[in-house]
Amino acid sequence: HYDFVAIPDADIPRAAEPVFQHLLTTYASEANKTASVWRAVPDGLLDFRPHPKANPVRTILAHQLLSERRFFAQFVGTAEPPPEQLLPPGDSPPVTAYLDKYVWLCRRR
Numbered sequence: 001h002y003d004f005v006a007i008p009d010a011d012i013p014r015a016a017e018p019v020f021q022h023l024l025t026t027y028a029s030e031a032n033k034t035a036s037v038w039r040a041v042p043d044g045l046l047d048f049r050p051h052p053k054a055n056p057v058r059t060i061l062a063h064q065l066l067s068e069r070r071f072f073a074q075f076v077g078t079a080e081p082p083p084e085q086l087l088p089p090g091d092s093p094p095v096t097a098y099l100d101k102y103v104w105l106c107r108r109r
Contacts, residue, residue, distance in 0.1 A: 006035040006103040031106040034064070035099060043094045061098040062087055068105065078109055 007028040015021040038061065046058040055063070065086045073080040086105070088097030 002032055002036040004032075004036055004039050006032050007107060011107070027106070027109070031103070035103055035106075038095060038099050038102065041095050046092070046095065058092075058098075061095075061102075065098070065101055065105065072109060081105075 009028075012024055012028045015024055041057055046061075047056045049056050066083055069080045069083060069086055072078045086101060087093075088101055090097075
């Protein structure tokens, strides 16, 4: 159970074929886990690098948004927004800006 639920069970659509319902339920569950972890990141740590060779947290959030878009567009075949619409505007957007984009994308999928 999570303090924050981005996609409640009541909002998970029914699969056209019941045998595939587990895919929708699992995707919503994974989205909720990811959103919960992102919410735990303080804005002051977005530029933190856990190791000199590692990407900063901000880069990891951006990568998640862009790589999921690519996966769904190229492998699943869903209509996805252009990459330039995915990242929050500005030089240093807060965690909530990334989180809002992520939840928006997950819900529309």
